[in-house]
Amino acid sequence: MPLHFLTADGEPDAAPSDAPLPYEERERWRRPYRPGPWRVAVAALSLLIASYLLMSTLIIAMAGTLAEAGVCLVASVLVIAYALRLLRMGVWVSSHGIRQVSLFRTATSAWRNVTAVRTAQQPVRWLGMPRTVQGQALLVEPRGGESPRTVLTDHNADFLAxxxxFDRAADVVEAWAAEYRHP
Incomplete structure (x- = not known):
């Protein structure tokens, strides 16, 4: 198997200096952290359930009626859409602003409309459930005197345990805010 990244003498190739690095595209929306194991596990389990639903769709289509197979197909498509949206949930940043993607809605704030981005100790929801525990939250304070919006917590599906x-992700979001926010 050829190793294209090595030269004939076994030394690594020098990276071309004019090639842009993937993180240099500041216009693209990017998540400043990896999805957490809880989120990935639930999405993987959902996709496993969707595969069983698709298999049952095939069996019902061969043995039953097309209406029953259509119901199973719609259910499997909904489960797949849920898993994909679950993986997309979180905070995304770009030079345009900060975007918080949740299961059913997306909220975007331009950097010019943000007063501050800070970390605070406060009661936070545990895995998005109604139960609250003491933890850290990354807050975005919009201009105009509106209440701060919590965008990340250390007890959500990405940062639990x-x-x-969480500290790295909060630092990265705060750095993006410091770079693009206009006082």
Missing amino acids: RPEA
Whole structure:
């Protein structure tokens, strides 16, 4: 198997200096952290259920009526859409602003409309459920005196039991805000 990244003498190729790095495209929306294991596990389980639904769709289409197969097909498409949206949930940043994607809606704030981005100790929801625990939250304060909006917590599906990952993600979002926010 050829190793294209090595030259004939076994030394690594020098990276071309004029090639843009993937993180240099500041116009693209990007998530400043990886999805957490809880989120990925639920999405994988949902896709497993969707595969069973698709298989049952095939069996029902061969043995039953097309209306029953259509119901199973619609259910499997909904489960797949849920899994994909679950993986897309989170905070995304670009040079345009900060975007919070939830299961049913997306809220975008332009950097010019943001007063501050800060981390605060406060009661936060545990895995998005109504139960609250004491934790850290990344707050975005919009201009105009509106109440701060919580965009990340250390007890959501991406950062549960991973406090260092939350700290890194909060630092990255705060750095984006410091770079693009206009006072």
